[in-house]
Amino acid sequence: MLSKPLRAAFVGCALVLWGASLPKLLQAEVPARPNIVVILVDDMGFSDIGCYGSEIPTPNIDQLAANGLKFTQFYNTGRCCPTRATVLTGLYAHQAGVGHMTGDYGVPGYRGFLNEHCVTLGDVASSAGYLTAVAGKWHVGHRDRSMWPLGRGFDRFYGVPEGGGFYFQVKAGRRVVLNDQVVADVDHPLPDGWYSTDAWTDAGLQFIDEALAAKKPFLLYLAHNAPHFPLQATAEDIARFRGKYRRGWDELSEERYRRQVKLGLIDPNW
Template sequence: MQRFVASTLALLLAIALVTKAAVAQEATAARPNIILILVDDMGFSDLGCYGSEIPTPHIDSLAAGGIRFSQFYNTGRCCPTRTSLLTGLYSHQAGIGHMTDNQGVPSYQGYLNDRCITLGNLLQSAGYFTAHTGKWHVGSGNLARLPLQRGFDRFYGVPEGGGFYMQPRRGRNVYEGNDVIYSADKLPPADWYSTDAWTDYGLRYIDEAIAAKKPYFLYLAHNAPHFPLQASPADIARFRGKYRAGWDALRQSRHAKQKEMIPALSKTELTARDATIDAWDALDEKQKEELDLRYALYVAVMARLDDSVGRLIAGLKERKTFDNTLILYCSDNGASDEGGLYGKFGTGEPGTADSDVFIGRAWAGLSNTPFRYYKKNSHEGGISTPLIAHWPAGIQARGEWRRQVGHVIDFMPTLAEVAGATYPTQHNERMIQPMEGQSFAHTFAKEEAHPRTLFWEHEGHAAIRAPEWKLVRAGAQGKWELYRAADSRTEINDVASEHPEVVKQLTTEWQAWAKRVGAKPFAGTPMELPGKKKGKGKAKAKSVAE
């Protein structure tokens, strides 16, 4: 009898263990692979699925097979956005309130501090194989600041930032792991192109994850379409002559598409052309020819980016992981007005490894349609980004829009939820700060708005978006402007003078936030603000050739 009881108990224990293992295996299998694609300096309207004439069929296919967000935000600049995206904190809290320069205070030390974790740390702890390819730009110059020491199993990319597509320039190095493999003194092969390389290595790392039988997290951070714009002659030739219609007509065209396509923008007014920019029709033929070439270069870079997304999709399908992979796509800030009012060619033949092409403010205004202002600003043109979420096994909606207000700080809680990961209170025996973001995983099933308040500060540009209002200023010297958040996304009708009590309340909230996160007052000199000319009739057509 005792032998029978012992045998029965042993059998029951074995069944329980097998069942537990099967349940654990099923739970692991149900967790999605995750690919987070971040692009650089892409405007809100630069995708076909957000109103553009730029051909982006592969990215558009993700939108058609998933969901798009119409009110998702970044921080307005590359380093702070990457910091917030990776840590789930406002960038000042993680040590990168500005860029990677150390300003001598903790919130502006210029690299990730030890009171935060990254998405790599979070997902690594949940059993994921974690890889990063592309632009890091949240700390360099010390191995402790590089991706392998911040939660990633594999790294192939540039710690110091972007600034090239074909050959590294001084101060930029391509790393594999902790080792420099390409530099200004050790050039890559002649056919090397960053957009392709980041994708190719991403697929290589996915193969490693599959071999290890682990779910994977790939943080794929492109430097495209950031200046200096470089592309092959064949890619540029595809788009020469297609932008002779000019920014005025194309802004109108994109806005008309957006009003039909994006429910949240169906009643928006298009902002006026920036007052510093001449009407397209006022330019002569030579100027139009130069400007067409500059934007054709930008579009060529965008098209190559879309091609790389197509190769990524094909690679996932070939590996049979596409259906259970959550792909997220967004930009680090709005289009940049750097390079002068009308952009510049700089040195070298346009598009080559030696060239230094910028699109400038005029074309950036097109890219940021229907909004105003640019990269660095806290107005909608600086901080609004497309967000596409695609996951066939987990998102049943196809081609739907979501109005949920979101921010890059939301990636941490969202990925924790879908991956079944637990955000810790300590890391490496140090207390870390709690997440600032909110998960948007609920939007994968249905439209369901969760009201919230968000904050911005960069170089004195600042904003607070509350459920009903947005308060924003252009530069530390700028006056606070007030807009109704829901129906004034293009920030045309400033009602600050009509609601001084709201301005006072939101200013108080913003100041309390700034003190809490360590956003010190910007100490720079007053900046020339977009939309204000220094003199009468200045910045005319001759500026086109800058």
């Protein structure tokens, strides 16, 4: 298992879809088939990383943002599954069949899984000769293996077909899957020391090594279940931040607001 600094560096260096600034893209020759890493985090707030005004130290992400692009105006669905459906297909979630969560309501926009009328990032990248993988939380169809990543255009999968909701041990209604085989569930627990954020990141790094060794361009979709509730941290991280938030949310919110205004992320008249 990789050390925490190496994982942090990986996440920091891969958070944005295109890991280069616009001026550099304009000046440099772009590879015909650039490697792509897409990282999706679950329920993270707009001000939760350093470059967006947080007190939480995220130096690698901040460095990437300083040399890349930051977005300040956007819309999302406010829901887990529809957001994932849109990221994976480029469609409105209802067009892809995931207008709400994963329950099947029997009407086209609310089937609870990616329908047969959409293509995924995996489909497109694979057709272009990419090696593709998903690590982490899928949550856009789980009832049948054909709905899992390998049935939707991806070559590799290590993660949870259903939603998240656990960090250290599988809970009822969840399974950890390697490709299309279940490797852990409530009756077959995960090993001691397993932690989802580290496990998904390690799987992503292993996939990148595999793609580099094969000399193939790659697409990695790394979908963390963190920081979705019930947020659970390692003892090391709890000790590191113990006492930091005793002042309460109101004071913290005001500090973040002032930093966001100073950074030019929000208009002080809002």
